[in-house]
Amino acid sequence: MTVEQSKTTTIPPQKPLRVLHVTFNMGIGGTEQVIRQLIQGMAAESVESEILCIDGHIGPIGEALQQAGVAVHKVTRKQGFDWSLIKVIRKRLRERRFDVVHCHQYTPWMYGWLAALTTRAKVVFTEHGRFYPDRYRYKAMLINPVMAMFTPSVVAISEATKDALVKYEFIPRKKIQVIYNGIAPLSRDESEAQKVREELGIPQEAFVAGTVSRLDPVKNQQMMLRAFKKFAETHPDAYLLMVGDGPDKAILMELADELGIGDHTLFTGFINKPQHHLSVMDVFLLSSHTEGTSMTLLEAMSLGIPAITTRVGGNPEIVVDGKTGILTETECVDSFAGAIRQLAGSKQLCEDLSKSSAKEFTRKFTQKQMIKSYITSYEGSRRSNTP
Incomplete structure (x- = not known):
């Protein structure tokens, strides 16, 4: 390659991040509001987002996002452990070549983690809150440390939530990052x-x-x-x-x-x-x-x-x-x-x-701060995809 050729050679731009959010539904609640804030805020950062609802319905927040042009899908999870749901998620991850599967809450994490095992998508898991009263599940003592080990990013939305993940879900404390929820500030009229x-x-x-x-x-x-x-x-x-x-x-x-x-x-x-x-x-x-x-x-x-x-x-x-x-x-x-x-x-x-x-x-607690933290997690996951 000549000097002149080297001067004109450019590094091709990195493709936009593609993220699939897996959640129960997009009804009325804090988790759904966070997902909306992430998708709307990250659009300006060239992150391409879709949502998969696993409980058979979308809900009003999801419908509003659909009207705004966001792809929101639904599938009905069967009772018991649904092996077919893993296949559905895996197929979507492969066909759409998602970089990240962002799982919101524990059950979506379980299915998203299993589905991503043989794909290029890396897993981000966010715990949004805990049951009241909280409780131990001793099967989690065996399963969760393994899942956490192979999950590039485990997120809690508060230090209290992080403590609960350590105590009740047996996830190593050093594995968990706290990212506080954030919103675009409201204006008073x-x-x-x-x-x-x-x-x-x-x-x-x-x-x-x-x-x-x-x-x-x-x-x-x-x-x-x-x-x-x-x-x-x-x-x-x-x-x-x-x-x-x-x-x-x-x-x-x-x-x-x-x-x-x-x-x-x-x-x-x-x-x-x-x-x-x-x-x-x-x-x-x-x-x-x-x-x-x-x-x-x-x-x-x-x-x-x-x-x-x-x-x-x-x-x-x-x-x-x-x-x-x-x-x-x-x-x-x-x-x-x-x-x-x-x-x-x-x-x-x-x-x-x-x-x-x-x-x-x-x-x-601004939306910008939350988005910056999650994009850092997403980018870290994608870098681990690069050969």
């Missing part, structure tokens, strides 16, 4: 928030506590209602705004009536883009028995809404007690009610927590 307030019939000066969450027993919202009842004894004009849907909705509505707070407890159902409802809230409430990294808590923080959360899971890693919000014990109605009363009684405290909350969000 006071005119739209005012419309929501008027539509809900909330008086202009009324104090509003609220939550955006799946209405599910693990979210412990019966305790939230009882705490709001106690708070309302001294603040009868306050409102509780419950944004979300789920299996506990009818139970919670009935309990609100029984407690005598039904007229001031507003159930909106699922709201796809809740930023204007969040903007109505003076305080954000999260009463869960367990959490990884709550996406709706991050949404509230991005808007500078002070939070009251239970001291469980990843919550203490997100909320700095007394600085960006208030932490309480999970079953203590009195302390939860007292925290609401404390914030309702101090405008200055709310303002201080609001400013600190927004700063903490920007420091640790």
Whole structure:
């Protein structure tokens, strides 16, 4: 090769990363929100993404992504161990020549890991949260260390989740990386928030506590209602705004009536883009028995809404007690009610927590930070593919 030829020789550009996300479904939940944030944010980084739902249905978040042009597929997993599902995943990995199969939660990891064994795709496994109460599965003692050994990237969404993977899943601590969930910050539009307030019939000066969450027993919202009842004894004009849907909705509505707070407890159902409802809230409430990294808590923080959360899971890693919000014990109605009363009684405290909350969000929990960390994991996996 001559000098002139060498000057014109260029290294061919690396092909875009191709990622298959394997998950249960794309319904309503934190895992699904993370997948959406990853796919939408990584499109700008030239990462090509598809989703495979293994529980037979796609769900509203998946349908919204389909409408935006993302390929979302579904397959119905059979009862028991489904060997045919491995073949389905393996076929898709080979045909579409995926670089990475990103498995969300344990069961998708098991199937994705087995399917990838004879393909070029490398496995990334993210644990998004834990069951309540958590439990040992002694078969995991034999299987999981082997799976982890041959999984290039094992991710937990909080230090608490990492601890659970070590304790209950027998995955070596040194193998697990913590990547906090992140979101694109929400923007506050006071005119739209005012419309929501008027539509809900909330008086202009009324104090509003609220939550955006799946209405599910693990979210412990019966305790939230009882705490709001106690708070309302001294603040009868306050409102509780419950944004979300789920299996506990009818139970919670009935309990609100029984407690005598039904007229001031507003159930909106699922709201796809809740930023204007969040903007109505003076305080954000999260009463869960367990959490990884709550996406709706991050949404509230991005808007500078002070939070009251239970001291469980990843919550203490997100909320700095007394600085960006208030932490309480999970079953203590009195302390939860007292925290609401404390914030309702101090405008200055709310303002201080609001400013600190927004700063903490920007420091640790943005979509850009999460995407950067995952792309590093993906690229590392692809480099291990290169001969």
